[in-house]
Amino acid sequence: MDFDAIVVGSGISGGWVAKELCERGLKTLVLERGRDVQHRVDYLDFAPPWELPHRGMVPETEKAQHYAIQSTSYAFNSASSQWFVRDSEHPYSTPMDRPFSWIRGYQLGGRSITWGRQTYRMSDFDFKANRLDGHGIDWPIRYEDIQPWYDRVERFAGISGSNEGLEQLPDGQFLPPLALNCVELAFKQKTEADHPTRRVTVARCAHLTEPTPEHIALGRGPCQLRNVCERGCGYGAYFSSLSATLPAARKTNKLTVITDAIVERLDYDHAKRRVSGVRTIDANTKQGRSYQARVVFVCASTVATAQILLASKSEYFPHGLANRSDALGRHLMDHVVGIGASGTHPGFLDRYYYGRRPTGFYVPRYINITENADVDFVRGFGFQGYSSRSSWQRGEHEAGVGAELKQRLREPGRWEMSLVGFGEMLPRADNRVTLDEKRRDQWGIPLVHIDCTHAENERRLAERASQDAVRMLIAAGFENVTPLGAIRPPGSSVHEMGTARMGRDPATSVLNGHNQAHDISNLFVTDGSCMTSTGTVNPSLTYMALSARAAHRAADLLASGEI
């Protein structure tokens, strides 16, 4: 046996599994399908605007031809495009009338380089929701099961935020918060006065405001308020696999990383009822090879994990590995986005701020928790908010040329505020990932076909979110208030989840309460595919906690000889 453990994927989930397994003394191999990347060295974070390629703009034709989907991400620009796949080289299909935005980053660290860094705990409102309203199956865990793991990952990752004492948004182990600005504070006071059932709090986010000795020992430093995070941060001030988990894993001397290794399938040994190997194709040479280990973690991201397991068919698992339930690939979900509102404030013109805060504020879910009247849907939504003063960009839309224009743009413009809703999406079996056996990519791997749509509950919830956002902004004195638009295609929030869900019953779920396959004891899955419901909060912190928890479970089982 070459390794104790193999981890497929080096993003947020895979990085956490690797760190925890290595620290438990297990010889661990991380397989990453993308290229190798050097922390700091490969980042463009020290380029001022005038030194960026095309001032940050990706050439129009290149964007249209190669990044049609990826460029819909707010984080996509000429200094970050290296962290996004070329859609032209990594095709997938959807029904013509049901688009799905699959945003991906194929490199060491995966999407942990470009993630939005928002980090909130799920609560028992989330873990009990399926059981209480009957949509989906019951989560096999409750908040108390995951709470110590949230503590653990928050301390290591470094999360800034403020404790609020809210049952629906459990408090945590926080570094000092990044304060609200004047207009956000006024919005908070007005909104909380109008609605004692609602709270406006600083965003909780994976930025080191005051690094601990543990962070500093990994070479991480405090946030410098540059707000160029999507390029990668040379200070290591935000959490990523490159800044945090992989360096910690390397320190143990137990870690091996192989990049450009595309996992084609997992082999299954029915006599032992175990995964017996992981087959890869070299992205460059297209050479195949196989790796063996005592335990395998698949953390390839929700859609890709489903793809790999569906492709790992055998006589004993004709519909995909560990797929006795037929749940594999199904119940694909993503937070509902494109909802909310924005406006401008006529006041506070003598106030400003210094520094570029890389985050904003948060309005935790209140619908169907503290406000239940007149609600014609289940679950709810939260808002991420942000306010700043406009700058010279407004000159593009305001008439004026010459010295007058220059003089006017020298001053900051009005305060603007956006409330960006993130709504829960219900699990439905028909929203699914399948393989298109007739079409293959350049490595001969069947293409993914994604068929996923929103339904009535998402539409009602979206409508209410935009209405509420409009009303809150108007009540707080904002003008020119407009809803953000229409629901964007699923995938757009880059919170895809659910294709290998956890559950109590092997007949309806793929994984048990420890992210272990019901049917195969040495197979674990800890990325977004394990999620039994979406909740309303950004999911990455939950992936971290579940990954750490599952890694320790696997280490315990290996130590006891059970797997």
Added chain:
Amino acid sequence: MSHATDKSSATINRRSLLMGAVFMLGGAAALTRFVGKPSRGDELELIFSPEQFALLEQVVDVMIPRTDTPGALEAGVPAFMHQMLAEWASPNTRADIINVLEGVERRAWNKYGAAFRELPGERRLDVMRALDEEGLAREDLAYGKFKSLALVGYYHSEVGATQELRYELVPGAWRSCLPLSEVGRASAV
């Protein structure tokens, strides 16, 4: 930053890039006063004729003049726009930008019976002001692209960001609520 894109634009292989440039020169040549000898050498030279580049310089100088701070010319906006048209713009965007320049020249002739370059400063400003007001009122995409590129070229140049506005590569601190007078000018990013 948000900038208009044209998803229907053609592919950017060398052939189409050249064809796009040649097409635009053809369009420009239709206006007799633009006739010049287009260089057939370097691809970059195909973007603007010398006359067009001179006009671009005059136009952005009116749009963002030198005042108590440097203007578009000192910030290198014409060269920036040339580079963006050569490397960044789709063929459609290139044609749009050239069309805006042609429109400036057309206005100068229609209103004052002379080329833009012949007009005194006040009249140049008058032409540009009318073009700007109408372009924004009509939500003219081509003019929007032109103005956007000129503004990016200026305010995200070193001169524009650090002398006209304020830019710190590494702010190092977050001060959430300050009197504007304490901070001074608008942040360039």
